[in-house]
Amino acid sequence: MTANAEQLALRYNGYHRVSDAREDPELTHTGPGTPCGEYFRRYWLPVAMTEQIGERPIVVRVLGEELVLFRDLSGRIGLLHKHCSHRRASLEYGIVSERGIRCCYHGWLFDVDGTILEAPGEPENSPIPRKLCHGAYPARELAGLVFAWLGPPALVPEFPTFDTFSLPGVELVPYLIEYPCNWLQVAENPMDPFHSVFLHTRVTRAHFNPAWGAMPVVEWHPFEDRTGIYLTNVRRWEDFIWVRTAEVLLPAIAQPPDIYQNPDREKFFPGVGITKWTVPVDDTHCRIIAYRHFGGELDLDGKGDRSKVGLNKVDFVGQTGVERSYEEGQAMPGDYEAQISQGPITVHADERLATTDKGVAMYRRMLRQAVRDLADGKEPPQHRRGPDGQVPTMAGDVIVRVPPTNRDDIELQRVMGREIGRIVHETMDLERAARRSEIERRVRDWLGTDLRA
Template identity: 55%
Template sequence: MSPTIDIPKGNFRGHDKQDVWSAKPDPELTQVGPGTPCGEYLRRFWMPVAMTDQFSNRPYRIRILGEDLVLFREKGGKLGLVHLHCAHRNMSLEYGIVEDGGIRCSYHGWKYAPDGTVLETPCEPPASQVKAKACLGAYPVVEMKGLAFAYLGPADSMPPFPVMDTFDQEGDEMLPYLIESPCNWLQVMENAWDPFHVVYLHTLAVRSQFIDAFAEMPMIEFHESKCGDFYTNVRRVEDIVWCRVHDHMAPSFTQNGAHFPVPDGPRYFGRCGLSRWVVPV
């Protein structure tokens, strides 16, 4: 006797949707290497490239906007961010020696200032002029709130360093943090501009990561500002109206309203719970 096979019935369209496996990301928005449209746009802004507690007396290798770089703090305390490879014989400066005033290549001893100026070429003849003709690619670095910020764009297009009034609010302490996301930077930015996922992903799906009130579906309104956009996020928790504000500033900076206060009364969350730069590698 042949077994009875129960074939599922339904509007199955897996074969019709196979084009998803060949879909390509938009290179104009997702590629950030040197010379790409989005990469050159992002290079016109200051970006955090590392937390300063990630490195000490040794060079720290990083990858930012498709560039392999070395971050270091010379003995005098100044930060330097230079191209990974020595301008002489392409030795990796990840293995360089940090000294007073700069970093020295461990291959032939070439020493570079934080701005990439060649300071010493000990293996060259005394009359050699190579020091005056060569330089190492380098970028300016600013240290603030435990983060090292760099500007990777043209010198004549450098903007003022961004300082927000929310960085120094009385009673607040800003602590640096780093989240590595194994996806394209644009996906992280889209997530930051999507308030509805909080209801399920952060509250209902598994457990409440913040507070249970986030399970209430919010009312969202988007607004333009002089320096970007923001949205208002309003929830009703029983008889309490709870309002939070989220900022988005070009190209990749976001500020979220407070995450953890309990809505035990009418409350406007003017303080930030999170300030974030999304930095492509």
């Protein structure tokens, strides 16, 4: 049923607004054989925390596929199809061996690359080990997370090391959170910084610094190579203008700047609070697999707590379904409650996108184009690397003292967002310390000339 314009504006119009609309499968379905699932398989994805791997294999569900993850006795990580190539017993009951994993049913032994090392019930000259490899994916560990390449083996790209993985004095603390809803409604959240004003501040009480409650001036900018979007998110707080730059990289990577940032003094790009991937489990479940960043010049008020970061936990409120009761979630909802309550798979046809949703709409458009391009045979670009081989990123905070004047302050925030966004973008290829001093120098120069005008 579709309500007409008159019915939409009618009071007590529930009857007219009953909807039988369905989700958008092109963007939300990621199982085997789907265009978006195939697209996700063109990027290295985190699949688990290394701490989840014990003496026995674990089942990992990702992109609608069931896999087993284990560490063999020589220390190598294996990520294999769950069902044995022989007669499909699950390798979650397999015996982890010196080299690979042995199926419990008839003892076939599989190496981490899928090589069939032994098929002990078969004759010695059996052609099976020569002719068949078990389904396996390349996997590697980094700072407490396991990443996998689930795409065509001929296309495996170099692992993307972000410029935020090795900042001096900054520690990466891994975490993983299960969401019982579709991946897209979780991944698109960072394109919408306005929810911080309401969900995180005004509607409940401040989850973070009270400055989040100031309405920001936000603009979104696609990267030239269409690998993502960066946004500038600008607020006034007392005598300071606080410019946050952040980005979403395709398919579903985001870096919120310092989540406990306090705009109480000038700062020039101290780093990010989180690097996170939203990974589809199946069409109605996903995981955030991420690093919290601690140390350096982050969280100067000491509000974060690394002991609260890990498997199904993170050190800010309203992020998981296990830490609080339903009633507590109702009393002070967070991202978790807002996002899972959009439904198992949000139905875009029943939304009313408004002015604050420009970034969400831009992200969906870019994603749809990338999914279609791949379906048409055009491989998506990997994230751009800088001269040092790392993927340069945009997320950070620039806070400058600019007391209010007679000048239109919203316009000032808009102009500052554009200029500082441009400076952060143009300095992307500099080494981090040089980039920070260059950002400070250029911002101060610009303020000196522009604000005198």
